[in-house]
Amino acid sequence: MDYYKYISSLPSDRLNIFLSTLSVTNRTPEYYVNWEKVNRETKKFEIELNTLNYLIGKKNIYNVALELFEKQPELLKAIPSLIACRDKVIDVLSLDETDNMSFYQLDFKNIDTHYIKGYIDFIERSGLLNFLQNEANRSLVDYVYGVETGLDSNGRKNRSGTTMEGILERNVSKVCKAYGLSYKAQATASFIKNTWNIDVPVDKSQRRFDVAVYSEEKHKVWLIETNYYGGGGSKLKAVAGEFTELSQFVVTSEDNVEFVWVTDGIGWKTAHLPLAEAFGHIVNVFNLEMLKNGFLFNLLK
Structure with a gap:
């Protein structure tokens, strides 16, 4: 693949080259579980x-649990982890026999020692007491490791973007060193202005560019944004529009500023029209x- 041929091609031709060379994934082995976070949580x-291992297999577990939590109410702080919940303050909908609804709140961060029975009722109705009495047969620490591993899968979407940022930064580092x-x-x-004395117009006051590269010789800055979309959806249209507008905005600088967009993922095949519009305005659209x-290396030479 030739950089100079690509960059000098018509937008439609660049788009076709881009779409034909998309990556099937950017998921490294580290993508699947953040073990450091699982261990920390x-x-x-x-x-x-x-301490709660004491409840495993207990007969009459409701009364045993009530007695335990009355003596050591701080143990209740571990309950959200056992029911796979990140919230420490939980809002609950209660339905009676005739489907009358009522709402209440349980604070597992600041335990209400006057309402221990309410906590136990919630724990029983959640099915946790039944699990502890009849199903659990090993350390609850090991069980929560499993729960946290499952909960960590919710962070994978963010890790996909983080992976792209890491790939981009490693590539940029090599170029800058060379x-x-x-x-x-x-x-x-503000960093770019204070450090390199180049004005960058921004559409948002708190805008952070994934990477900015500066050439002292040319007194020029390249602003690089990156993302990855493995699936389709309406967000892709919005993203393409956002970066099209951003690219047009930053190059209004009186200084030498160039915009670069590094993106990938087969999701882009579902957003052909908005991506085509972006290619009409952004020359530097690259994939992995x-x-x-x-x-x-060719761009920043």
């Missing part, structure tokens, strides 16, 4: 969980295959 209540350039991850317009082929 589990360790928070390790002592409480070990050419003697400077760069800054999560750069703001293009980074692999040294496009940043």
Whole structure:
């Protein structure tokens, strides 16, 4: 793949090249579980969980639990972890036999010691007491490790973006080292002005560019944004529109500023029209295959 041929092609041709070289995934092995976070969240209540092992297999577990929590109410702080809930203050809908609705709130961060029975009623109705009495047969610390691993899957969407930022920064670092350039991850317009004396118009006061690269020789800044979309959806149209507008906005600077968009993912095949519009305005749209082929080395030369 030739950078110069790509960059000088018509927008429609660049789009076709881009779409034909999209990556099937950007998921590295580290994408699946953030073990550091799983370990950290589990360790928070390790002592409480070990104490709650006392309830495993107990007969008449409701009364045993009531007695335990009345003596040690702080043990209740571990309950959200056992029911796979990140919230420490839980709003609850209650339905009686005739489907009358009422609402109440349980604070598992600041335990109400005058309402221990209310906590126990919630724990029983959640099915947790039944699990502890009839199903649990090993350490609750090990059980929560499993729960936290499952909950961590909710963070995968953010990790996909983080992965792209990491790939981009590693590529930029190599280029900057080779050419003697400077760069800054999560750069703001104020940082760029104060450090490199280049004005960058921004559409949002708190706008942070994933990477900014500076050439002292050319007194020029390249602003690079990155993302990845493995699936389709309406968000892709909005993203394409946002970066089209941003690219047009930043280049109004009286200084030498160039916009670069590194994106990938087969989701883009479902957003052909908005992406085509973006290609009509943004020359530097690259994917991972293009980074692999040294496009940043050619661009930042």
